[in-house]
Amino acid sequence: HQTSMKVGQGLVGTIAAEAKPLSLEEAQTHPAFAYFPETGEEIYHSFLGVPILRAGNTLGVLTVQNKTQRIYPEEEVEALQTVAMVVAELIASGELGQVATANAGVDLVKPRHENGIILAEGIGLGYVVLHEPRIVVKNLIADDTEFEINRLKRAIDSVRGAIDEMMLKGELASSGEHRDIMEAYRMFAHDRSWFSKMREAIQTGLTAEAAVERVQSDTRARFMRSSDAYIRDRLHDLEDLGYRLQCNLMGIDLSKRTEQLPDNAVLVARHMGPAALLDYNQKQLRGLVLEEGAITSHVSIVARALGFPAVGQIHGITSYAEPGDPIIVDGTNGSIYLRPTVEVEAAYAEKVRFRARRQAQYTAQRDKPAVTKDNVPVSLNLNAGLLVDLPHLKEAGAEGVGLFRTELMFMVSPRLLSVASQTRQYTQILDAAGDAPITFRSLDVGGDKPLPYIKFGAEENPAMGWRAIRLTLDRPALMRAQIRAMLKAASGRSLKIMFPMVSHVHEFDRCKAHVEHEKLYLRKHGIAPPKSLQLGAMVEVPSVLWSLDALCQKVDFLSVGTNDLMQFIFAVDRGNARLHGRIDNLHLTMLKVMQHIMITASRHNVPVTVCGEMAGKPLDAMALLALGYRSLSMSPSSVGPVKAMVLGLDVSLAERLVLDVLARNEEQIDMRKVLADFAHKHRVSVA
Ligand code: PEP
Ligand code: MG
Numbered sequence: 001h002q003t004s005m006k007v008g009q010g011l012v013g014t015i016a017a018e019a020k021p022l023s024l025e026e027a028q029t030h031p032a033f034a035y036f037p038e039t040g041e042e043i044y045h046s047f048l049g050v051p052i053l054r055a056g057n058t059l060g061v062l063t064v065q066n067k068t069q070r071i072y073p074e075e076e077v078e079a080l081q082t083v084a085m086v087v088a089e090l091i092a093s094g095e096l097g098q099v100a101t102a103n104a105g106v107d108l109v110k111p112r113h114e115n116g117i118i119l120a121e122g123i124g125l126g127y128v129v130l131h132e133p134r135i136v137v138k139n140l141i142a143d144d145t146e147f148e149i150n151r152l153k154r155a156i157d158s159v160r161g162a163i164d165e166m167m168l169k170g171e172l173a174s175s176g177e178h179r180d181i182m183e184a185y186r187m188f189a190h191d192r193s194w195f196s197k198m199r200e201a202i203q204t205g206l207t208a209e210a211a212v213e214r215v216q217s218d219t220r221a222r223f224m225r226s227s228d229a230y231i232r233d234r235l236h237d238l239e240d241l242g243y244r245l246q247c248n249l250m251g252i253d254l255s256k257r258t259e260q261l262p263d264n265a266v267l268v269a270r271h272m273g274p275a276a277l278l279d280y281n282q283k284q285l286r287g288l289v290l291e292e293g294a295i296t297s298h299v300s301i302v303a304r305a306l307g308f309p310a311v312g313q314i315h316g317i318t319s320y321a322e323p324g325d326p327i328i329v330d331g332t333n334g335s336i337y338l339r340p341t342v343e344v345e346a347a348y349a350e351k352v353r354f355r356a357r358r359q360a361q362y363t364a365q366r367d368k369p370a371v372t373k374d375n376v377p378v379s380l381n382l383n384a385g386l387l388v389d390l391p392h393l394k395e396a397g398a399e400g401v402g403l404f405r406t407e408l409m410f411m412v413s414p415r416l417l418s419v420a421s422q423t424r425q426y427t428q429i430l431d432a433a434g435d436a437p438i439t440f441r442s443l444d445v446g447g448d449k450p451l452p453y454i455k456f457g458a459e460e461n462p463a464m465g466w467r468a469i470r471l472t473l474d475r476p477a478l479m480r481a482q483i484r485a486m487l488k489a490a491s492g493r494s495l496k497i498m499f500p501m502v503s504h505v506h507e508f509d510r511c512k513a514h515v516e517h518e519k520l521y522l523r524k525h526g527i528a529p530p531k532s533l534q535l536g537a538m539v540e541v542p543s544v545l546w547s548l549d550a551l552c553q554k555v556d557f558l559s560v561g562t563n564d565l566m567q568f569i570f571a572v573d574r575g576n577a578r579l580h581g582r583i584d585n586l587h588l589t590m591l592k593v594m595q596h597i598m599i600t601a602s603r604h605n606v607p608v609t610v611c612g613e614m615a616g617k618p619l620d621a622m623a624l625l626a627l628g629y630r631s632l633s634m635s636p637s638s639v640g641p642v643k644a645m646v647l648g649l650d651v652s653l654a655e656r657l658v659l660d661v662l663a664r665n666e667e668q669i670d671m672r673k674v675l676a677d678f679a680h681k682h683r684v685s686v687a
Contacts (some may be wrong), residue, residue, distance in 0.1 A: 003036045010034035011207070012049060015061045019221035021050040021081065023072045027065070047074040050080045054088040055319035056220030062087060071255035078204040081112045085206075085214050086140055093318070111339045114314050116332040117293075119300035121637065122309035123352055124287030125345070126264035128325040128338075130318060131272055135209070142207040149199055152208040155248040159241065160189050188238055209249045211548075217244040221434045239270070261285075266327045269317050272299045282306050282388070283564070287329030289314055289321075289336055301408055304385045307636065311336055362640025366397030370643050372651045378595040378625065380643055381633040383611060385409070387425065390432035392636035397643065402633020403498075403559065404429070404613040406482065408447045416453050419481045419488075424491035437494060439536070439559065439609075439633075440486055442511070443478065444468045463564075463573065468501035473510055483518045490530040491522075498536035498559055503543045505550045511535070512554070539597055540564035540612075548597065552604035559633070560597055562612025566590060585614045586623055586671040591662060609633055618645040618686040619675050625651050626658035644685040653682065 014032045015022050024030055027047035035041070049063040062084045142148045163186050177578055192214070201211035216239065220610065223235035247253075261280060266287040271479040277288070277299055288303050293312030303310035309331030321327065321338055328348050329336040337344050345530040370378045381402030382392055386409060393401070409425055410417060417425075429440065445451050446467025472479035486497060499511045512535055522529055536546070537551060539559030544551055552558070562585065567574040569590070572584045584590075594610075601608040609631040614620045616634030621642050624632065634642060661669060679686045 003038050005034065005036070010036075011047060012061045012063060015049045015051050015063075016058050019053060019056075019058050019218075021048070021053045021077050023077055025069050025071050025285065042193070042333070043067055045069045046072065048077065048080060049220065050077065050084045052084045052088045052091070053217040053221055054092055054345070055316075057223065057316045058317045059088055060233050074205070078200060081214065081218075081271070082204045082206055086212065089140065091439055097606055103278070107367045111337065111341050111344070112320070113335060113337050113344075114317070115333075115335045116289075116311045116313035118331050119288070119293055119310035119312045120303040120308065120331050121129075122287075122307070122331045123327075123348065123355065123358060124266060124309045124331070125348060125352060126286035126327060126329075126331040127262060128268050128319070128321045128323055129261060129265040130323050131267045131269035132240075132243055133323060135213075135243070135250060135252070137207070137209045137213050137246075137250075139207045140210045141205055141257075142210075143200070143205075145202055148206070148208045148211070148514065150204045151249060152195075152198055152202065152211065155208065155245055156189075156195060157182045158248055159244050160186075162244070163189050171502075187239055197672045209246055212242055212246050212249065266329055268317055268321050268327070277302050277306075278388075282308075287311075287331070289317055289327070289329055291317055301385070302412060304635070305389050305408070315608055317354055359640065362396075362644065364678070365640070365643055365647060366395075368397075368643075368647065370399075370646045372625070372646055372649045374650045374652050376625075376651045378646050379609075379631040380646070381609065381611075381631065382639065383616075383633050385636055386412070387428055387432060389636065390429065393433065393436055396636045398436075398636070398639050400439075401433065402439055402609050402631070404438055404440045404443065407443050407449055410443065410445060410451055411449060416451075419485050420484060422485035426486055430489055430493060437496060438477075439496040439498055439557075441498050441500055441538070442469065443472050443482055446471050463567065463575075468512060469499050469507055470501065473507065474595070475513065476595035476602055477535075479514050480513070480518060483515055487515075487518055487522055487530060487533075488527060490533075491528045492531055494532045494534075495530040496534045496536065496557070498538055498557070500538045501541055501564070502539075502551070502560065503541040504539040505544075505547050505554060508537050508551065508554055539608075540568075543566050545583060545593065545596060548600040551606070552606045555606060558597070558601055558606055558608040560594070560608065560612065562590075562594075562610060562614040564595070565612065566614075569593065585617070585620050585671055586675065588662070588665070588669060588671060589669065591623060591627065591658070591671065594629075594661055595627050595662060598614040602628065607631065616642060618642050619672065619679065621645060622649060622654055622679065622684065622686065623658060623675055625649065626654035628655075641685070641687065644687075645679075648682075648684045650682065654678065 005013050007013050009020060011027060011030060024047045026045055027033055030213045038298040043617070044065040044067055046066040046069055047063065049061050051058045052060040052062055062080060064080065080224060082120065196213045197215045201214045202208060208212065219238060220235060223238070261284045263284050264286050265284050267280065267285065268289045269291070271290060271292040285306070285308055286310055288310040290299070290310070291314060293300060300310055300312070307328045309336050311329050311331055314336055317338070325339050326345070327343070328340050330336065340348070350644060363457055370380050372378065379399050381400050382389065382396065383403045383405070384390065384392070384401045385405035392398070444467065445454070446456060446465060447462045452454055456466060464534045480645055482498070486495060497515070502508050515535060519529055534556035536557035536559055538556050538559050538561045539545070542565065563574055566572070566583065566585065572579045572583050597608065606627065610624055615624065615632035616638030618641050622633055622645055624644070632642065656672070660675060661671065
């Protein structure tokens with residue numbers, strides 16, 4: 001008498017899909033009812049089904065049916081939910097392992113291979129550490145309801161008190177959007193229905209902590225199904241509250257969390273903020289796995305800056321990964337292996353060794369100057385964005401920082417950075433760089449880089465919207481504060497500033513006017529100006545391609561942002577996974593554009609760097625050298641591979657090849673193949 005139905009099909013499937021109980025006096029009249037003869041269900045009338053939930057994930061559905069027509073009262077629904085919760089824990093602990101496997105539900109023993117998306121490149125082997133570890137409630141059932149309700153009351157009072165105190169204390173007490181978020185959080189904590197739901201759960205025979213778990217699981221399941229992004233965001237607040245409450249009930253000290261990190265830790269979380277990631281000791285981290293997360297999310301940016309692999313969109317992992325489980329994070333293809341088999345582990349260990357060998361080769365060439373076989377020096381620089389990036393300068397053997405994305409420090413901060421705080425940070429960065437030159441880019445927020453404390457409003461095309469200098473020119477106080485802080489930090493030293501998303505020459509003029517104004521401010525206040533100051537523009541909006549001559553007369557240098565330039569020239573959204581790889585960086589059109597920029601800049605003797613992703617890929621970088629570029633800026637992990645290419649290249653040969661292809665102008669040509677063949681023939685390393 002076995003039968004199967006899909007999630008969403010029939011009554012049971014509906015409960016699984018919606019994660020909500022369903023209580024019916026006459027099951028067969030319900031629109032979702034589906035009749036399967038093998039079940040012999042026609043003799044039953046009333047029906048009650050509840051989801052078996054664990055950590056918000058539906059593991060199964062538990063049902064009872066009656067031959068008589070009857071209404072299941074609220075207490076019976078509650079009672080069945082309590083039974084379902086106990087069943088969920090039995091499944092999760094392996095005691096109902098076979099059932100779980102058969103249902104493809106949770107299994108805490110078997111190896112699992114899951115695919116998600118790449119958040120940060122690399123491969124990491126280690127052991128699961130649950131960020132905000134799911135609390136395993138062992139004591140589920142209690143006899144003394146009154147006692148449990150009192151425990152719950154005390155815990156809630158204490159958590160509420162702690163939150164109120166947090167709100168009153170120092171920085172949070174100031175007004176602003178951050179405070180609004182905290183207010184919403186406090187409102188949840190004081191919400192009566194939240195408490196009464198937990199009290200009802202206790203009345204069905206649960207302990208206080210089990211009641212919190214059940215209500216949290218229920219709420220999570222419902223919130224996760226909401227299509228409203230605002231509601232889903234609020235879930236994080238509510239989860240955090242539930243977590244605090246459980247810690248309080250079970251006597252767990254939250255502050256010890258990051259101190260007890262084992263070596264080779266792989267953090268596993270539903271979601272995580274960038275500040276939380278920076279709280280951990282980076283030396284012990286081998287990777288990060290998130291249930292949510294996008295490539296542009298702040299935590300991914302920080303993971304990339306810290307240089308360890310991260311994978312996102314691994315649904316439900318916090319419910320089936322146990323602390324201490326071995327795990328492999330493959331940030332080269334966006335997948336994870338939890339509890340890997342020995343074969344998989346051996347294969348990955350080999351992969352890691354191979355990468356380490358390659359890394360050792362790169363390290364060996366670290367102190368060699370980047371000069372081609374035909375003696376052409378090439379300047380290799382880093383793209384950076386946080387102080388933690390600076391040690392990479394030495395490690396990778398880069399000359400300087402070609403692009404410092406200042407927006408990252410704004411993104412990891414919960415509030416707008418003051419001039420003083422910016423000055424402090426820029427000073428630290430300049431100190432850490434020593435003699436190595438740094439090119440700071442003025443704030444490039446908006447688009448895919450929102451700031452929680454600036455209202456951007458909804459935009460239909462954020463990439464082409466109110467971002468970068470469009471925003472800072474409209475908010476001159478923001479622009480001025482940043483320039484002032486940079487000038488102060490660089491007092492008596494060299495400073496380079498560049499402006500993103502310049503689309504008209506006069507926009508650059510306006511940026512420059514702000515700098516002049518701030519130079520006056522410094523003079524008035526008796527602060528020494530930078531020893532030398534160079535101002536540049538990014539070439540990343542196609543419109544400036546037709547005003548390059550005029551722009552070159554104004555700037556001290558140019559920097560080509562190929563990521564945005566490609567996006568706008570080909571009208572391919574750089575963040576849209578579906579379009580990923582559709583247009584090759586080495587498309588003939590792109591090469592012609594890059595050639596035009598190089599020729600114009602050379603005519604005016606304006607130095608030009610490429611700082612988009614293109615500069616960090618050995619084959620693409622080879623094409624750039626062939627076009628005459630001599631300065632590239634890239635992520636730290638790209639410096640080694642690109643330097644290996646430079647050392648093995650006879651740039652005059654590559655130049656001849658590329659210029660010849662461009663002169664022939666054959667639209668159909670596969671430039672990637674032409675260049676790969678060239679590299680193979682001349683033994684240039686482009687791996
Ligand atoms: C670019 O657009 O190529 C660039 C370097 O800037 P970002 O990636 O920060 O937009
Ligand atoms: Mg850009």
